[in-house]
Amino acid sequence: MFARFTRASRFAARSFSSTALNAYKVSVLGAAGGIGQPLSLLMKMNTKVTDLALYDIKLAKGVAADLSHIPTNSTVKGFTPDESDGLATCLKGADVVLIPAGVPRKPGMTRDDLFKTNASIVRDLAKACAENCPTAAICVICNPVNSTVPIVREVFKSKGVFNPKKLFGVTTLDTLRANRFISETVGSDPTEEDVTVVGGHSGITIVPLISKTQYKGKIPKEKYEALVNRIQHGGDEVVKAKAGAGSATLSMASAGARFAGSVLNGLAGEQDIYESTYIENPEFKDEGVEFFASRVTLGPQGVKEIHELGLLTEVEEKMLATAKETLKKNIKKGVDFVKENP
Numbered sequence: 001m002f003a004r005f006t007r008a009s010r011f012a013a014r015s016f017s018s019t020a021l022n023a024y025k026v027s028v029l030g031a032a033g034g035i036g037q038p039l040s041l042l043m044k045m046n047t048k049v050t051d052l053a054l055y056d057i058k059l060a061k062g063v064a065a066d067l068s069h070i071p072t073n074s075t076v077k078g079f080t081p082d083e084s085d086g087l088a089t090c091l092k093g094a095d096v097v098l099i100p101a102g103v104p105r106k107p108g109m110t111r112d113d114l115f116k117t118n119a120s121i122v123r124d125l126a127k128a129c130a131e132n133c134p135t136a137a138i139c140v141i142c143n144p145v146n147s148t149v150p151i152v153r154e155v156f157k158s159k160g161v162f163n164p165k166k167l168f169g170v171t172t173l174d175t176l177r178a179n180r181f182i183s184e185t186v187g188s189d190p191t192e193e194d195v196t197v198v199g200g201h202s203g204i205t206i207v208p209l210i211s212k213t214q215y216k217g218k219i220p221k222e223k224y225e226a227l228v229n230r231i232q233h234g235g236d237e238v239v240k241a242k243a244g245a246g247s248a249t250l251s252m253a254s255a256g257a258r259f260a261g262s263v264l265n266g267l268a269g270e271q272d273i274y275e276s277t278y279i280e281n282p283e284f285k286d287e288g289v290e291f292f293a294s295r296v297t298l299g300p301q302g303v304k305e306i307h308e309l310g311l312l313t314e315v316e317e318k319m320l321a322t323a324k325e326t327l328k329k330n331i332k333k334g335v336d337f338v339k340e341n342p
């Protein structure tokens with residue numbers, strides 16, 4: 001009885017001082033979807049999350065009711081557009097916002113083909129974030145990430161609240177795939193691998209830096225090329241296998257939960273929190289590439305340090321050059337969209 005009382009008091013105290021006591025509000029927009037549901041489940045299991053707020057145009061209340069029975073610290077609330085201030089309430093006080101809302105690919109489509117539907121979804125959700133939780137870390141999962149992240153920046157800028165340290169495109173799935181696929185190539189334990197993947201999140205813009213691993217120069221050319229190709233086109237593999245029923249959802253939920261967990265660990269002041277993520281990066285700004293997935297250290301203010309690329313192999317330099325050409329166009333497309341459709 002006494003132990004229970006103490007625990008309850010501790011949880012009550014958490015709601016008063018969020019950051020100091022490792023108690024955070026996480027909002028998931030698009031929470032009833034293929035990614036949204038398992039991602040929300042994984043956030044419910046994260047012990048740093050004490051307030052989980054779920055928004056979707058359908059079913060968010062049902063998903064919230066379901067998850068709310070799991071005996072972890074967090075409360076769970078669901079919001080839908082039929083309540084006048086549903087989205088605003090979902091977002092108010094959020095420390096981290098995850099955005100998997102948007103349509104997924106079908107076979108034969110590129111991520112860029114999703115732009116015409118997803119651009120306005122992301123723009124509108126970004127407006128709500130800028131108005132209701134301007135200081136939250138915004139983590140964009142919705143594709144095409146190369147363009148949707150610039151859309152969020154433009155919206156935040158237009159409202160005077162943009163903070164480059166708190167806007168992230170979630171590219172963690174590329175890291176997970178690289179870790180898994182390299183382990184299959186070299187016969188290692190995938191949980192021990194840590195491949196840095198930079199650039200963007202679509203085909204040739206995904207640049208795995210194998211030269212930064214212990215396997216530099218050790219993987220035969222043919223195997224190396226097959227590995228890079230599989231990392232770059234891993235998404236297509238799943239789209240094809242799901243045959244019209246969508247794209248990666250479960251591996252993406254795992255990636256999103258890992259990334260959100262790292263952001264929370266950084267906010268909590270934990271040390272040595274590293275992730276690769278698509279962020280505003282000044283390194284290639286002169287070339288018109290304002291966003292670039294980079295390895296970063298995360299901290300209490302979001303991005304604490306952007307790691308420079310350093311020395312690359314000739315092959316990696318070539319991949320980088322090709323990636324930058326496409327990224328430049330993808331970024332411009334997002335920026336222009338907000339200019340033309342504010």
Ligand SMILES: NC(=O)C1=CN([C@@H]2O[C@H](COP(=O)(O)OP(=O)(O)OC[C@H]3O[C@@H](n4cnc5c(N)ncnc54)[C@H](O)[C@@H]3O)[C@@H](O)[C@H]2O)C=CC1
Binds near residue numbers: 033100101114246
């Ligand atoms: N960044 C990455 O590595 C990855 C990104 N994705 C992307 O994530 C997005 C979501 O994929 P899935 O979950 O498979 O799709 P889904 O169709 O299963 O779920 C999307 C959810 O978004 C909701 N939604 C649509 N418009 C909304 C709005 N205006 N506000 C709130 N919710 C809204 C839908 O009702 C649905 O529940 C897609 O754009 C997909 O391409 C997918 C895999 C990996």
Ligand SMILES: O=C([O-])CC(=O)C(=O)O
Binds near residue numbers: 143173235239247248
């Ligand atoms: O391939 C897609 O459309 C979904 C995605 O971004 C991925 O699985 O990496």
